[in-house]
Amino acid sequence: MSDTVTKAPERLAEPIRAEDLPHPMEKWLRMDRIPHIWCPTCGLGTVVTALVEGIKEAQIEPDRLAVVSGIGCTGRVAGYMKFDSFHTTHGRALPFATGLRLSNPKMKVVVVSGDGDIFGIGGNHFIHAARRNMDLTVICVNNFIYAMTGGQVAPTTPGPANTSTTPFGAFEPPFNLPYLAESCGAVYVARWTSLDVRRMSHSIAKALLKPGFSLVEIIAPCSTLYARRNRLGSGLDLLKFYQQNAIIQNGAKTADVGIDFQRPFIVGEFVDAERPTWEELMRKQMKSVLGEKFIPHEGGECSSCE
Numbered sequence: 001m002s003d004t005v006t007k008a009p010e011r012l013a014e015p016i017r018a019e020d021l022p023h024p025m026e027k028w029l030r031m032d033r034i035p036h037i038w039c040p041t042c043g044l045g046t047v048v049t050a051l052v053e054g055i056k057e058a059q060i061e062p063d064r065l066a067v068v069s070g071i072g073c074t075g076r077v078a079g080y081m082k083f084d085s086f087h088t089t090h091g092r093a094l095p096f097a098t099g100l101r102l103s104n105p106k107m108k109v110v111v112v113s114g115d116g117d118i119f120g121i122g123g124n125h126f127i128h129a130a131r132r133n134m135d136l137t138v139i140c141v142n143n144f145i146y147a148m149t150g151g152q153v154a155p156t157t158p159g160p161a162n163t164s165t166t167p168f169g170a171f172e173p174p175f176n177l178p179y180l181a182e183s184c185g186a187v188y189v190a191r192w193t194s195l196d197v198r199r200m201s202h203s204i205a206k207a208l209l210k211p212g213f214s215l216v217e218i219i220a221p222c223s224t225l226y227a228r229r230n231r232l233g234s235g236l237d238l239l240k241f242y243q244q245n246a247i248i249q250n251g252a253k254t255a256d257v258g259i260d261f262q263r264p265f266i267v268g269e270f271v272d273a274e275r276p277t278w279e280e281l282m283r284k285q286m287k288s289v290l291g292e293k294f295i296p297h298e299g300g301e302c303s304s305c306e
């Protein structure tokens with residue numbers, strides 16, 4: 001018989017508590033604002049993770065990027081992120097972001113907001129920012145509803161979904177957001193679900209590095225209002241639905257990617273085109289008229305560049 005004695009594993013003096021460990025996203029989040037207000041299984045958490053991963057992948061320094069949001073549950077994203085971040089008024093994230101970008105063309109400006117905010121009251125600003133090919137990235141979290149205010153019908157609600165303002169079922173035709181964006185002139189358009197964290201991150205990185213106007217639409221579960229009102233189960237059940245029903249078709253025609261209620265839908269990278277940006281056109285025009293008298297505004301330096 002062997003005389004080897006198997007030693008019992010040494011016991012740790014103190015158990016490690018999760019709350020004592022640094023949060024892996026600490027560098028990117030305003031930890032003093034955590035815990036966040038979002039419901040369990042809401043899609044917004046993975047969108048924030050994907051945004052951080054996308055910024056890292058694009059190798060953009062934190063002081064070179066600003067995050068702008070409108071209102072609603074999605075509108076809270078800006079407030080949790082440790083960047084120059086702005087929580088603006090309903091529908092006005094895009095004109096605010098435009099002003100920010102033009103005052104400092106060295107900044108990347110990303111707008112993270114909801115379907116109701118950007119395509120309802122803010123729809124006019126969206127179409128003009130895309131038409132101008134303004135150098136902005138829009139991440140629209142599409143949960144098919146005005147969530148924060150109690151689940152009213154949104155411009156994206158597919159019929160016949162039940163909402164608090166359509167208790168007998170929605171019937172207005174919803175926007176197909178990638179089609180709208182491409183028609184108005186966006187140069188990069190992609191759609192993923194909040195389950196596709198890696199694909200979301202890659203698309204966000206591409207969108208951030210692409211000069212001009214880009215839209216990344218994220219289909220995300222609203223467990224508390226959309227799922228509950230429509231008896232679709234939990235946010236987790238909606239994620240399972242996405243897993244089984246999101247069909248990846250990169251390069252699909254945007255006209256074909258409209259979304260019907262609880263039917264299979266298309267995700268992917270749809271548009272990657274070239275067009276002069278607003279800033280390029282403006283500079284060309286001014287130079288052609290003013291010649292050497294035109295001094296382009298280059299934007300300010302950030303603190304780390306000094």
Ligand SMILES: Cc1ncc(C[n+]2csc(CCOP(=O)(O)OP(=O)(O)O)c2C)c(N)n1
Pocket residue numbers: 071072073074075090113114115116117118141143145146147148149154
């Ligand atoms: C001028 C104005 N009108 C109405 C509101 C109320 N309001 C706050 S959030 C919201 C809905 C936002 O929906 P969405 O953008 O889809 O965001 P979600 O909560 O779904 O993420 C509305 C109408 C407001 N804040 N300001």
Ligand code: SF4
Pocket residue numbers: 037038039041042043044073074143147148221222223224225226
């Ligand atoms: S109400 Fe809906 S969108 Fe808002 S935090 Fe809860 S699950 Fe998310």
Ligand SMILES: [Mg+2]
Pocket residue numbers: 072114115116141142143144145146147154
């Ligand atoms: Mg919404």
